[in-house]
Every structure is written in structure tokens, then in C-alpha cells.
Amino acid sequence: MIxxxxxxxxxxxxxxxxxxxxxxxxxxxxxxxxxxxAGRGRRYPVQLGLSLVSLVAALVMVVRVAHTRELTAGGxxxxxxxxxxxxxxxAVLGIVAxxxxxxxxxxxxxxxxxxxAVTAGTEADRVQAQRRDAGTEVYPLLLFALGGMMLFVSxxxxxxxxxxxxxxxxxxxxxxxxxxxxxxxxxxxxxKYFLLGAFASAFFLFGIAMIYGYAGQINFAAIHExxxxxxxxxxxxxxxxxLLAIGLLFKAAAVPFHVWTPDVYQGAPTPVTAFMxxxxxxxxxxxxxxxxxVAFERTAWDLRLVIGxxxxxxxxxxxxxxxxxxxxxRLLAYSSIANAGYLLVGVLAVxxxxxxxxxxxxxxxxxxxxFSVVAAFGVVTLxxxxxxxxxxxxxxxxxxxxxxxxxxxxxxxxxxxxxxPLTSGFxxxxxxxxxxxxxxxxxxxxxxxxxxxxxxxPYLRVVVLVWLSEPGENTPTxxxxxxxxxxxxxxxxxxxxxxxxxxxxxxxxxxxxxxxxR
Amino acid sequence: xTSVAILAEAAGRVGTGExxxxxxxxxxxxxxxIGMVWARNAVHSALFLVLTMLSLGVFYVLQAGPFIGxxxxxxxxxxxxxxxxxxxxxxxxxASDSLxxxxxxxxxxxxxxxxxxxxxxxxxxxxxxxxMADKGLGAANxxxxxxxxxxxxxxxxxxxxxxxSALLITAxxxxxxxxxxxxxxxxxxxxxxxxxRRFAPGNYPGPKPGPGVFATSNSVATPARLxxxxxxxxxxxxxxxxxxxxxxxxxxxxTEE
Numbered sequence: 001m002i003x004x005x006x007x008x009x010x011x012x013x014x015x016x017x018x019x020x021x022x023x024x025x026x027x028x029x030x031x032x033x034x035x036x037x038a039g040r041g042r043r044y045p046v047q048l049g050l051s052l053v054s055l056v057a058a059l060v061m062v063v064r065v066a067h068t069r070e071l072t073a074g075g076x077x078x079x080x081x082x083x084x085x086x087x088x089x090x091a092v093l094g095i096v097a098x099x100x101x102x103x104x105x106x107x108x109x110x111x112x113x114x115x116x117a118v119t120a121g122t123e124a125d126r127v128q129a130q131r132r133d134a135g136t137e138v139y140p141l142l143l144f145a146l147g148g149m150m151l152f153v154s155x156x157x158x159x160x161x162x163x164x165x166x167x168x169x170x171x172x173x174x175x176x177x178x179x180x181x182x183x184x185x186x187x188x189x190x191x192k193y194f195l196l197g198a199f200a201s202a203f204f205l206f207g208i209a210m211i212y213g214y215a216g217q218i219n220f221a222a223i224h225e226x227x228x229x230x231x232x233x234x235x236x237x238x239x240x241x242x243l244l245a246i247g248l249l250f251k252a253a254a255v256p257f258h259v260w261t262p263d264v265y266q267g268a269p270t271p272v273t274a275f276m277x278x279x280x281x282x283x284x285x286x287x288x289x290x291x292x293x294v295a296f297e298r299t300a301w302d303l304r305l306v307i308g309x310x311x312x313x314x315x316x317x318x319x320x321x322x323x324x325x326x327x328x329x330r331l332l333a334y335s336s337i338a339n340a341g342y343l344l345v346g347v348l349a350v351x352x353x354x355x356x357x358x359x360x361x362x363x364x365x366x367x368x369x370x371f372s373v374v375a376a377f378g379v380v381t382l383x384x385x386x387x388x389x390x391x392x393x394x395x396x397x398x399x400x401x402x403x404x405x406x407x408x409x410x411x412x413x414x415x416x417x418x419x420x421p422l423t424s425g426f427x428x429x430x431x432x433x434x435x436x437x438x439x440x441x442x443x444x445x446x447x448x449x450x451x452x453x454x455x456x457x458p459y460l461r462v463v464v465l466v467w468l469s470e471p472g473e474n475t476p477t478x479x480x481x482x483x484x485x486x487x488x489x490x491x492x493x494x495x496x497x498x499x500x501x502x503x504x505x506x507x508x509x510x511x512x513x514x515x516x517x518r
Numbered sequence: 519x520t521s522v523a524i525l526a527e528a529a530g531r532v533g534t535g536e537x538x539x540x541x542x543x544x545x546x547x548x549x550x551x552i553g554m555v556w557a558r559n560a561v562h563s564a565l566f567l568v569l570t571m572l573s574l575g576v577f578y579v580l581q582a583g584p585f586i587g588x589x590x591x592x593x594x595x596x597x598x599x600x601x602x603x604x605x606x607x608x609x610x611x612x613a614s615d616s617l618x619x620x621x622x623x624x625x626x627x628x629x630x631x632x633x634x635x636x637x638x639x640x641x642x643x644x645x646x647x648x649x650m651a652d653k654g655l656g657a658a659n660x661x662x663x664x665x666x667x668x669x670x671x672x673x674x675x676x677x678x679x680x681x682x683s684a685l686l687i688t689a690x691x692x693x694x695x696x697x698x699x700x701x702x703x704x705x706x707x708x709x710x711x712x713x714x715r716r717f718a719p720g721n722y723p724g725p726k727p728g729p730g731v732f733a734t735s736n737s738v739a740t741p742a743r744l745x746x747x748x749x750x751x752x753x754x755x756x757x758x759x760x761x762x763x764x765x766x767x768x769x770x771x772x773t774e775e
Contacts, residue, residue, distance in 0.1 A: 008669055008672065008673065009673065010672065010673060011673050011674070011676060013676075013677070018677075025681070025684050028684070028687075029684075029687060032687060032691055035691075073676060073677040074673050074674045074675070074676060074677070075674065076674060076675065076676075076677045076678060077677055115699055115700065116695045116696060117695065117696055117697050117698055117699045118699060124699075135695070137691060137694075137695050140691065141688065141691065144684055144687070144688050147684065148681075148684065151681060157674075159675060159678050160675070160677060160678040160681075163678045163681050163682055163685065164681065166685050167681055167684050167685050167688070170685060170688045170689060170692065171688050171692075173692075174688070174691075174692045174695060174696075177696070178695070216654070
């Protein structure tokens, strides 16, 4: 029985519409070959150039296919408004994060270890700590992660989504363990993230099996149909949805699936933390929005209470624990958890009857938060002493006297996180809460406002510490950033300011893009 | 006749060849499984697992599942276990795991959970085999099992299938990053450098003296004696403890006349 060409109808693949992620995967593969064949000294410029060019090319292709609305590759990938909007977001935030990753002027060799396989703390490790070069494997890994994220936000069936989840998670686990300083902490973070991430993936996969048991299909449109027409036990549906949500909310760092976040954010090299805080959030929420809007819209009523409860928990736990932190990276990690809560409020504004304000505002929030958080972690990389970054809050006292420019920049970013008007934090929170109010989720908005006030406290504490204390003996210096970090900081801060003053163009763009194809 | 029809007809009947193969390979598979858990050496453990996996592969083929049988052999035994062995070789295969429970009650919990899981699987299997009718199996196997899988792989899931290559590349790169230490050119010692080091001041270029074997005892842990009677440290391996002989041992043993 040989299948003939007629019997097997091969799917049409719209390569142009898929080109953003294909470019990234291709460039990443070339990057791996560069690792194998280019001389050690030549790898850094080649890898950096390759990554930048491919990300810009991906962004250009996203813009060129911006009006595509179709399912391609046999219905496995949806190229629609939200997918393209988030792919563009990922490309831009990826470029900004790449600038931080590639910075080498702050310390010799940059933030990444030269040979990660050398056991930490041994004689060989002390020798390699003196080396002025660094491993460049992080560039192809970054591209693989971004390509996987792009597929993750545009996957149209659960299996493709799962493969994409693994494709972007694996490079992230690896990148977390590549810090040049405090290597044991970094490796511990990588292992923690890997183990917990593997658990979350298993939950996700188990959820897929349950959904398949209920709907007999894993395609989103088919699940959408099955929820109305299937006569199977709905327990399977709810069980599957819950397990699926665990997998997605883990990546989004929502309480109670957040425990990895502070440890991993603290242990990972700071540029990688910035990348995770910005891009992983975009990917996780993009996928969550797609799953809820496209496949499970008809169970939105059942979902509301559960996801609403998680949103409340996330906002409250994130903001309350942020108050108690003494490490700037952990503080930003808890702040990112609380922001996941605000994003969930936007996700919950799923209206059903054509009201896609929730979707548009969530996408706007992802862009605004991404720029601010990359810039904030960029400032964290600048505050250093002889042992590398000085992240303990007590060390930041009086930093405003030492370097008014960067202290001012950081203050501005913290005010944006706190949601002060004229920053992107205000407009994005306003948009999300507005959408939630319009769909009748007033209780969430009230809780969101309360936790925003709680969350403002740790930010203002840092501001007070930085500006109103005298610099002491051991106040670290603020390094003069190289061109790459300067560019990243400038882009992040400008975007935060622009989206606060003139958010309308991006709001329009996101609301025009806010229509899934099914 | 399609394979489905053959399967339907063969349900409940076990051929002689099938029975013989089953009874021969079952103990092998079980020995492999038990050996894998019991073996102290990680490499032996992996090899026992290969045995079990191979037997399972034969079982699948026997059950008219040629595709899954071949996948079992190629993917599990061929790729995964071999990768596992490579990793063991890279990391070093010295078994240094302690047998002390680091988490209290871990062993009990493992036994309870293991038995529970086995019970769960057995009940599920029993229910599946007795009271459940298959659903959609005929439709999925319409053009043959392998062809059905191929059709899905190359149509609906072609993109996921291709993207998996990114995953595999990442995994390979990750293994290299975490396990491979590149030797730098400066670290390599060539022959002239070695000779220079040998004849450098402070190093005795000649061969080291042998241990005191046969002089006073037949143990290599016995140091040789210098002319003044003191033990020569260079004559024994640094990892051996110096063995002090008792008077009785050191006493000359007369040969019988």
C-alpha cells in the first residue's frame, strides 16, 4: 500500500508569512556552525552581527506581511493580527535584550562565562575567570529561544504549541547557567528552572491528552466546535484546561506557579534576566490569550472565577512579597510577578461578543512592560563593584549622588512600574483596567488598584534610598556603559516615555491587530 | 486483507511462534528491568535497560506493530541509551552515590508511590482490555498504521515535526556547553617542553627507584631503603599508605634445609 501523491494532500505552507521565525531558526543554525568553524577571536563580532541582522530581518518581514490573516502549514500555525503583533514585539524586545547580552565593556569578556563546563570553584575556574574572552554560544541560543517564542504565540494546535514551548524553554534553561560571576548561583538557578519547567511541560502535555480525550482533536478551532457539540464528559475538558493553564501560567510566573521566578531572576546573568522578564512574558501571555480566545472562548464563564482568583493571588502575593525584598533583582522579579497579575486582569476581559479591548490592552501592556523591564535590568548591570554587580539594596544607598543620570533613569523606570502618569506604566495599566471594567470585572480592578499602591511602596523605598541617603564607604560605582548598553537603555527609556505621552498610535495598532483567526 | 482485518481476526488467538517468543523474551525483559535498578555501576544499568528495550521492541513487532517496534529499537536503544552512555562516559562513570537516605522517609514514600502507580496502571490496563471498545482505531489504521502516521507527520504536523530539529540542535549545543572543555593550544605540552621540564633544575631526570618488593616483603606498599636505611619516599606511589612492617614480618624467613 503505497500512498500516492493524490491520496496524500500535502499542506500549503506560506513561507513568506512564516519567514520571521524561519529567519531566526536559520540564523541560529548558522550561528551554531559559526561556533564550530570560526576562529575564537572572530566569533563575537560574527555572532553579534548575524543575530542583529537576522532579528532586524525578522522584524522587517513581520512588517511586510502585516496584513496576512490566514492559517498555514496544514492549520498548525495561525498568522493573524495578534500573532504578528507579538512576533514584532518579540523581535524588537529581542534586539534590545541582545544589546545587553552583547555588552563587553562593563567587564572584560562580558557577563558570560568562557567555558561553562569547567567546574565552579576549582583551580581551572580561577584561571578562566582571568580570561578576557567569553563563550558565544549564547547568541544562537537566544535566536532559537526567540524563534520558539514566535511559534509559541502563533501555534494553532496544542501539539505545535507544546513543541514551541520546549523550543524556547531549553535555550532559556541553558542561558541561565552561563553567568561569569557567582557561577554556582547561576547553575543552581538553571537547574531549578529546568526541573520546574520540565514539571510544567509535563502538566501541559497531560492537559493536551485530557483535551484530546474530550474533543478528539487538538486543533483550536476543532476544540472550539467540540465544546459546543461534544457529548463527552466535561470533567475531561475542565481537567485538561486546568493542566494546560498550569503549564502556561508557570511560564507567565503567576502565583502559585511563581516560586522559581525570584531565584532564577537572581541567579541568571542579568541580560538573560532582562530577556526572560520581557520576552518570556510576551510569549507566555500571547499563548495564554490565544488558547483562551480561540479554543476555550465558550468556557470563558467557567474560566473567569479560577483565572480571576489566580490574578488576585498573583497581584497580592507579588506586591506584598516585593515589599520585603532586599535584593534589587529579586525585587524586580516580584514586581514582574505582580505585573503578570495585571496582565491576567487584561486576559480576563475576554468579552466574547466582539469586544476585544482586553486582548488589545494586554498586548499593549506586554510591549510597554517589556521595554521598561529591559531598561531596568540594564541599569542593574551598571551598578558594580570589584565582585561584579552589587545587587543588595543597601549597597544602592546614595547612588543618586554618585551618578545622577543613571539614578534618575532608574527612578523614572520605577515610577513607570508604579504606574505614575506620563509613563507607559500608567497608560498600560489604564488600558487593561479600562477593558476589565468594560467587561464587568470591577472587583479585579479594585484589587488591582489596591495592589498597585502596595507595589508603589518598594519602588519608592528604592527611590528614597538612592536619592536621600549619603553614599557610604562601600557604595559601588556606576560604570560608564558601552555603546550597546547605552543604546538599550536609551531605547527602553524612550519607549517608556513615548508610550506614556503619546500611546495612541500603538494602542490603535494593537486594537487593529486584536482579531484572532480561527 | 488489511492488517486491521488480520488483527481483528487474530484477536484472542496466540500462535505457537508468538507464544514461544513471548515466553523466551519475557524473562529477559524482566531480568533487564530488575538488573537496571539493582546494578551499582551506571554503565551496567544502562546496558540492562538496552536489554529490556530490545525485548520490548520485539514484542511490539510480534503484536503487528512494526513501526513502533522499529522506533523502539532505533530511538530508544539506538539513540537515547547510547546518548545516555555517552553522557556517562563524558561525566565519568565512577559510582559515588551514597546509600544513605538524604530525605527522610524517601524510601517508604517511593515504595508506596511505586506500588500505587503499578496498581493504577494495572487497573487501567484491565479496564481498557475488558470493558472498553476502541474508538476511531479503524479509521486511523485505514491505510495501514505506518502510512497513517506518515500521513499525519507530513501533513498536519509537518511544521511541528520540522521545528523539533531546532529542539535537537539546542539539546546538542547544550550538552556541548555543559560538558565539553576545549583544550587550548597553550595548554598542550609538546615533546621539547616535556624534555625541558624533565632536565630542569630541581627535577631528578632518571627513573624512580622501585618499591622494596622482595627486599623485606612482597607488598608494593613497602618503600625501598636508601643506603642509610631510611625509606625512600619516591619509591612508592603517592596514593599508597606507607606500610610499616611488624618485627615478625620483617624477620628473615629461613628456607628449609
